[in-house]
Amino acid sequence: MPLSFARSTLVAASLALAPVVLTMVLPVPASAQAFSALRQSIAEAAAADEALVAFYRDRDFEPVWTVSEAADRRNALLRALEQAGAHGLPVARYETEALRAAFRDATNPWLRGQADVMASRIFLQYAQDVHGGFLDPSTIIPDIFQDQPHRDPYALMTEFLDSNPHQYMAQLPPxxxxxxxxxxxxxxxxxxxxxxxxxxxxxxxxLRPGDAGPAVVQLRNRLMRMGYLDRSATAEYDSTLQAAVVAFQTNHGITADGIAGEATIRAVNRSIEDHWNEIVLSMERHRWLNDGQVHDRLIFVNLTDFHTRVIDDGEVTFITRSVIGARDRQTPEFSDEMEHMVINPSWYVPRSIAQRSYIPGILAGRGTYMQLLAGGRPVNPASIDMSRYTVNNFPFDLRQPPGPRNALGTVKFMFPNRHAIYLHDTPEQHLMNSDVRAYSSGCIRLADPHEFAYHLLERQTDDPVGLFQGIRATGEETYVHLDVHIPVHLTYLTAWVESDGHIQFRNDIYGRNARLSQAVQALGVVMPEASS
Structure with a gap:
């Protein structure tokens, strides 16, 4: 079985809500003059931050951390900062020891004001990072358009002050x-x-069943350490080792044939540090999706896994193989809401595809099953002098009408977005047989589009199959609106853990994690005591 080591003490310690009592005695202002100086210090320290200025101004520049009754508040913040590494966050940016020193040394009104604003800044930085992510991914990878759920600083401060501080800090992460x-x-x-x-x-x-020798022992030992194999002394590639290889392949998206071929050996030889980095990046990606809402239904497309899932109340209720964008036409990462499906769709050919695949043939006089449109109206190609045009100044749009040859197949699923990305059927279902399914121009093709449609429609009709197939039989392009829009996430998880504890890893097909990892490590997020 996959890696599953007992570490309950550390997990419990990291997730516990019980406060750690920190002994610090903060001075009480001796006079109205001192309190006025404290307010002035807070105003000066917060001046560069508009949100903090507004927050403190509305409180008449009173301190919120450096008063005796704020002990729980300080303890909750310092405890959360101590545990920031458990979330794979860049611990150094929170200046925990400097904040402790600022609290300890706050022996006059000016220092108290400086410490108070410092605590607010660090709280806001940590809260934003652990809630919505510490990277700005679009500055690293242009194909990531994820709107991170960054909270309003004023609201964060206000909510924190009005809540149990330990419970509030505990609910910030996903x-x-x-x-x-x-x-x-x-x-x-x-x-x-x-x-x-x-x-x-x-x-x-x-390596394959029947082999023996040192390399088989190395394979056996690594699978044992990863949790796929019970303790064994065999030096032969026997049926037990073969079963462990099958389990490993299944959890790594490799054809599960029990033969340790090149792809399997390469995956087995990945370092524990590599796996740790993938886990940390997946935690960061979870934070990008942490909108704080409870959704009873989600559509989740994991690009690295080449699958589309429907998740109802936290459980996967539907899964289908998918084709994603080719490496030179990568599918972007973003979130939106599915609003409707189109049965018997037309395909309005994107300009880039038209210039690459269709317009040259039209200009050369070859026949086309595409319909030419001018201002949305069909035009007759025979009436046009094609010699007047080139690929770049071709003035017509291209439409492929509904039918068996349509590139979108029999149905498309729409979540209108600026990227013109959607889910759809495909006449090229043979591509679903490949392990690595990166062939499209960016949209997501589904292996089971009809079953997917039935699953989505079952919440608004007693006969989803009859409704869908009845419309399909007409051959007419028909919009079917979803009564309740469904959040859609196109994401890129190379590591996740199933509910049964099986750890899943996938290849970094677009190389995005390699670039993100560099950014993460530059911020000091590295595995402690790493060993291969």
């Missing part, structure tokens, strides 16, 4: 089971790394 499982796995990998990691890599290009 509260989803998937995030909690990733966090637990992060602890387990750290524990394993401190105790030798996965051991020596497998020194072989491939």
């Amino acid at each position: 509260q989803t089971p998937g995030y909690t499982r990733l966090m637990r796995t992060k602890f387990e990998l750290e524990d394993l790394a401190a105790n030798g990691g996965y051991g020596p890599t497998v020194q072989a290009g491939s």
Whole structure:
């Protein structure tokens, strides 16, 4: 079975809500003059931050951290900062020890005011990071358009002051089971790394049942350390080792044939530090989706996994294979809401595709099944002098009418967005048989589009199959609106943990995690005591 090491003490310590009592005695102002000086210090320290100025101004520049009754508030903040590493956050940016010193040394009104505003700044930085992510991904990778759920600073401060501080800090990170499982796995990998990691890599290009020798022992030992194999002394590639290889392949998106070929050996030889980095990036991506709302239904497209899922009340209720954008036409990451489906759709050909694949043939006089449109109206190609045009100044749009040859198949699923990305059927269903399914121009093609439609429609009709197939039989392009719009996430998780504890890893097909990892590590987020 996959990696599952007991570390309950550390997990419990990191997730517990009980406060750590910090002994610090903060001075009480001795006079109205001193209090006026305190207010002046707060006003000066907050001056560069508009949100903090507004917050303190509305409180008449009274302190919120450096008063005796704020002990729980200070303890909650300092405890959360101490545990920031558990969330894979850049610990150094929160200046925990400097904040402790500022609290300790706040022996006059000016220093108290400086410490108070410092605590507010650090609180806001931590709260934003742990809630909505600490990276700005679009500045690193242009194809990430994820609107991060950054909270209003004024609201964060106000809510915190009006709440139990320990409970408030505990609810800032994503509260989803998937995030909690990733966090637990992060602890387990750290524990394993401190105790030798996965051991020596497998020194072989491939191995198969019946093989024996040192390379088989290396494979056996790494699978044991990863949790796929019980303790064993065999040096042969026997049926037990073969079953462990099948389980490993299944959890890594590799054809599960029980043969340790090149792809399997490469995956087995990945370091524990690599896996830790993937877990940390997945936790960060969970924070990008942490909108704080409870959704009873989600559509989740994981690009690295080539699958589309429907998640109802936290459980996967539908899954289908998918094709994503090719490496030179990558599918972007973003979130939106599915509003409707179109049965028997037309395909309005994007200009880039038209210039690359269709317009040259039209200009050369070859026949086309595409309809030419001018101002949205059909025109007869025979009436046009094509010699007047080039690929770049071709003035007509192209439309492929509904039918068996339509590139969108029989149905498309729309969540209108500026990227012109949607989910749809495809006449090229043979592409679903590949392990790596990156062939499209950016949209998501589905292996089971009809079943997907039935699943979405079952909440608004007693006969989703009859409704869908009845419309399909007409051959007419028909819009079917969803009574309740469904959030859609196009994301890029190379690591996640199933509800049964199985850790899943996938390849970084677009190379996005490699670039994000560089940014994360530049901020000091690295695995402690890493070992291969």
